[in-house]
Amino acid sequence: MEAKTIKKIGVLTSGGDSPGMNAAIRAVVRAGFYYDIEMYGIYRGYEGMISNDIKKLESKHITHVLERGGTFLKSARSAEFRTPEGRQIAYNNLKSHGIDALVVIGGDGSLTGAHLFYKEFGVPAIGLPGTIDNDLSGTDSTIGFDTACNTAIEAIDKIRDTATSHDRLFFVEVMGRDAGFIAINAGIGSAAAAILIPEKKMPIEHLVDKLRIRTKAKKASNIVIVAEGGKSGGATEIAALVSKHLPYYDIKVTILGHLQRGGSPSSYDRLLASKLGVSAIEGLLQGKYDVMAGLINNKVVYTPIKKAIVDDKSVDEDDFRVAKILST
Numbered sequence: 001m002e003a004k005t006i007k008k009i010g011v012l013t014s015g016g017d018s019p020g021m022n023a024a025i026r027a028v029v030r031a032g033f034y035y036d037i038e039m040y041g042i043y044r045g046y047e048g049m050i051s052n053d054i055k056k057l058e059s060k061h062i063t064h065v066l067e068r069g070g071t072f073l074k075s076a077r078s079a080e081f082r083t084p085e086g087r088q089i090a091y092n093n094l095k096s097h098g099i100d101a102l103v104v105i106g107g108d109g110s111l112t113g114a115h116l117f118y119k120e121f122g123v124p125a126i127g128l129p130g131t132i133d134n135d136l137s138g139t140d141s142t143i144g145f146d147t148a149c150n151t152a153i154e155a156i157d158k159i160r161d162t163a164t165s166h167d168r169l170f171f172v173e174v175m176g177r178d179a180g181f182i183a184i185n186a187g188i189g190s191a192a193a194a195i196l197i198p199e200k201k202m203p204i205e206h207l208v209d210k211l212r213i214r215t216k217a218k219k220a221s222n223i224v225i226v227a228e229g230g231k232s233g234g235a236t237e238i239a240a241l242v243s244k245h246l247p248y249y250d251i252k253v254t255i256l257g258h259l260q261r262g263g264s265p266s267s268y269d270r271l272l273a274s275k276l277g278v279s280a281i282e283g284l285l286q287g288k289y290d291v292m293a294g295l296i297n298n299k300v301v302y303t304p305i306k307k308a309i310v311d312d313k314s315v316d317e318d319d320f321r322v323a324k325i326l327s328t
């Protein structure tokens with residue numbers, strides 16, 4: 001595709017926030033300035049595009065944001081942007097500021113919105129994978145995933161201390177409505193007894209058998225990791241089912257919840273966000289539209305958004321094999 005002349009670029013964060021979004025915004029804005037582009041912040045994701053909450057960004061806006069969790073541009077889930085009328089208002093607002101192109105930082109939903117917007121109005125857009133869920137193809141890891149896994153592991157380590165002291169069985173729920181990436185990573189990284197994810201059904205009898213075997217083997221503690229969108233329910237539901245089979249166990253449930261979305265980004269997420277932020281601006285200037293910039297084997301790759309959002313990135317079967325071997 002032939003590159004359009006781009007003089008003003010808008011950047012927004014959308015969907016659930018993720019650690020490293022600020023680092024990504026900073027890199028996008030810094031790279032924009034480097035290439036003499038006027039940069040605009042669109043606040044609260046697509047909500048701000050519709051309510052015209054759009055401001056020109058200066059250097060001062062991105063000072064000391066790289067290390068901060070959350071997103072200083074704020075984020076939102078916008079029902080109105082899902083409607084053609086909402087998107088038309090958003091387009092009119094962009095035009096009123098003379099914005100020629102967009103960088104959208106968010107998850108699969110946010111990138112779906114960017115793809116639709118490009119198709120309808122021809123506004124050049126590049127997506128950056130910003131979500132703790134890691135559920136986008138075209139990148140080994142999404143911005144925020146590594147930090148979220150570290151946060152989950154740190155919390156589970158603490159739970160293990162008390163679980164071991166009291167010989168208790170813990171069910172720990174991690175985030176991931178439709179994706180088990182945090183669960184499998186945090187599960188392997190914290191020596192979980194079992195890991196339950198949305199993509200795979202584990203019959204309750206299997207889980208119960210596994211826990212019985214571990215009890216016989218006199219394992220010091222048992223921690224089961226459950227992704228919130230598990231096929232048989234979340235940690236609370238699974239714990240209730242298991243307690244019917246193993247009434248002699250002292251069972252506790254911990255839901256880690258939104259603490260997994262906060263915190264200062266890890267070094268990996270800072271690097272990822274910084275590389276992809278620069279690549280977003282350079283991609284737009286080279287005429288790469290309707291694509292997501294990702295990192296595969298440490299190289300920047302531009303993948304059509306349509307491909308990146310397709311639900312074909314699944315938890316590696318080999319990770320399950322490893323988890324099984326290590327928990328036996």
Ligand SMILES: Nc1ncnc2c1ncn2[C@@H]1O[C@H](COP(=O)(O)OP(=O)(O)OP(=O)(O)O)[C@@H](O)[C@H]1O
Nearest residue numbers: 015016077078081082106107108109110112113131
């Ligand atoms: N099909 C769609 N058409 C238009 N806009 C969409 C569509 N899907 C999502 N969006 C927009 O993107 C926003 C964010 O999407 P969603 O809530 O799925 O989060 P996400 O970007 O996947 O992030 P995460 O899953 O990490 O929280 C939605 O609130 C909506 O404004």
Ligand SMILES: O=P(O)(O)OC[C@H]1O[C@](O)(CO)[C@@H](O)[C@@H]1O
Nearest residue numbers: 015016017131132133175176177
């Ligand atoms: O904060 P909200 O809007 O309840 O969204 C929670 C969802 O967002 C995510 O944290 C991803 O951002 C999912 O893992 C979780 O299911």
Ligand SMILES: [Mg+2]
Nearest residue numbers: 107108109133
């Ligand atoms: Mg999503």
